[in-house]
Amino acid sequence: MIVSVIGLGYIGLPTAAVLASSGVMVIGVDVNQNTLEIINQGKIHIVEPELDILVQSAVQSGYLKTTTEPEKADVFMIAVPTPFKCDHEPDLSYIESAAKAIAPVLEKGNIVILESTSPVGATEKMMEWMREERPDLAFPEFGNNKTQYDIAVAYCPERVLPGHVIRELVENDRIIGGVTTHCAKQARDLYKIFVEADCLITDCRTAELSKLVENSFRDVNIAFANELSLICDQLDINVWEMIKLSNRHPRVNILQPGPGVGGHCIAVDPWFIVNSAPNESKLIRTARLINDSKPDFILDKINQAVKLIAKKRSEIKIACLGLAFKPNIDDLRESPALNIAMQINLMKFNEVLLVEPNINQIPKGFDTNSTKLTSIENALKFVDIVVLLVDHIEFKAIDLSLLSGKQVVDTRGIWS
Numbered sequence: 268m269i270v271s272v273i274g275l276g277y278i279g280l281p282t283a284a285v286l287a288s289s290g291v292m293v294i295g296v297d298v299n300q301n302t303l304e305i306i307n308q309g310k311i312h313i314v315e316p317e318l319d320i321l322v323q324s325a326v327q328s329g330y331l332k333t334t335t336e337p338e339k340a341d342v343f344m345i346a347v348p349t350p351f352k353c354d355h356e357p358d359l360s361y362i363e364s365a366a367k368a369i370a371p372v373l374e375k376g377n378i379v380i381l382e383s384t385s386p387v388g389a390t391e392k393m394m395e396w397m398r399e400e401r402p403d404l405a406f407p408e409f410g411n412n413k414t415q416y417d418i419a420v421a422y423c424p425e426r427v428l429p430g431h432v433i434r435e436l437v438e439n440d441r442i443i444g445g446v447t448t449h450c451a452k453q454a455r456d457l458y459k460i461f462v463e464a465d466c467l468i469t470d471c472r473t474a475e476l477s478k479l480v481e482n483s484f485r486d487v488n489i490a491f492a493n494e495l496s497l498i499c500d501q502l503d504i505n506v507w508e509m510i511k512l513s514n515r516h517p518r519v520n521i522l523q524p525g526p527g528v529g530g531h532c533i534a535v536d537p538w539f540i541v542n543s544a545p546n547e548s549k550l551i552r553t554a555r556l557i558n559d560s561k562p563d564f565i566l567d568k569i570n571q572a573v574k575l576i577a578k579k580r581s582e583i584k585i586a587c588l589g590l591a592f593k594p595n596i597d598d599l600r601e602s603p604a605l606n607i608a609m610q611i612n613l614m615k616f617n618e619v620l621l622v623e624p625n626i627n628q629i630p631k632g633f634d635t636n637s638t639k640l641t642s643i644e645n646a647l648k649f650v651d652i653v654v655l656l657v658d659h660i661e662f663k664a665i666d667l668s669l670l671s672g673k674q675v676v677d678t679r680g681i682w683s
């Protein structure tokens with residue numbers, strides 16, 4: 268069997284590598300030639316533990332090959348980005364391009380699986396795009412359980428946590444949503460090759476919504492924690508202590524407040540639900556707005572700290588600890604910490620010292636005359652204000668005496 272994985276990013280590449288290490292021939296397809304060159308050398312273009320070892324052995328053993336143009340295969344797995352446009356409307360153009368790119372090489376008996384997080388109806392839309400290109404092939408019909416079709420089509424969302432992708436690809440239960448039940452069963456046979464957990468069969472629309480709901484569930488729960496942090500600030504109560512105590516109730520499990528919600532999933536996916544059912548998604552929309560407004564609250568706290576220092580703003584030095592969207596990774600996508608650091612950069616301080624142990628170059632967009640990427644030790648030596656933005660392991664280990672005499676804005680509660 269040959270599996271073609273379209274899109275070799277954060278999900279496609281690990282999936283391709285895990286399949287290849289299970290003895291499946293994999294053709295990885297990506298439009299980015301540079302990405303392919305890195306992979307062909309047995310290296311990786313993203314940071315993910317254990318992935319480099321898997322990719323290296325998959326390439327060396329010949330089980331993973333790459334190309335920019337799709338070739339014939341038995342199964343096509345599409346793992347391309349699905350961002351949203353300015354008005355939060357999902358942008359399916361990458362799925363459309365992928366569907367149109369594989370259409371010419373499709374053959375009777377093929378299975379096409381969409382993995383990208385998508386709004387309800389996207390799998391059927393993808394099928395329409397393939398049908399338009401290949402009127403000679405018979406595609407299944409949603410709600411019609413006939414088994415006579417040429418191409419099986421299914422939706423199988425990824426659910427892996429960045430930083431634990433390889434383990435979770437194998438150990439997490441999978442939802443397999445077919446355009447018909449027979450399509451789902453065919454797709455399940457593929458996932459059973461490498462998934463050790465349950466592969467649960469449903470229809471593609473239910474699978475699409477359950478992926479969005481999983482991330483919305485987390486977003487709403489984080490919003491609850493973030494709202495509590497605003498309430499506690501108003502009432503002068505330590506939110507982290509209060510949550511710790513409340514969580515001692517056997518049926519309460521409150522998440523942690525922070526500077527906002529980042530990453531390419533939780534800050535994006537709930538909007539796909541809101542966009543498809545705006546009047547019914549009041550709680551989901553409100554949660555998004557609460558989480559998105561948290562950086563402004565942190566900036567207010569920094570302005571309050573400035574007022575407590577007997578210096579002009581142009582004389583004050585400030586350190587931002589952490590830029591990634593969550594602890595112990597290098598991923599800056601949709602990062603509230605990066606967003607806050609960028610705003611601080613515009614606040615005309617004497618100097619802004621950025622500390623991000625997981626990167627070695629200052630990200631684009633900072634004024635490098637007044638802003639530097641530096642070590643924790645350097646940053647803490649000279650600054651008047653310390654803003655803790657990400658609870659990286661290195662920051663938890665800081666000797667608290669180094670903070671004495673400084674204004675501290677701890678958005679993660681690690682020092683409080």
Ligand code: SAJ
Pocket residue numbers: 384425426427428429481482485489522523524525526527528529530531532533592593594
């Ligand atoms: N966050 C908090 N407080 C918390 C937990 C998280 O502020 O108590 C923040 C993080 O700092 C980060 C954001 O939320 O900015 C998201 O981080 P995360 O660890 O909750 O999730 P992601 O985006 O890394 O991965 C999520 C996962 N979804 C769920 O846990 C429901 C993952 O399983 C999905 O596969 C992934 O989205 C995805 O690709 O959709």
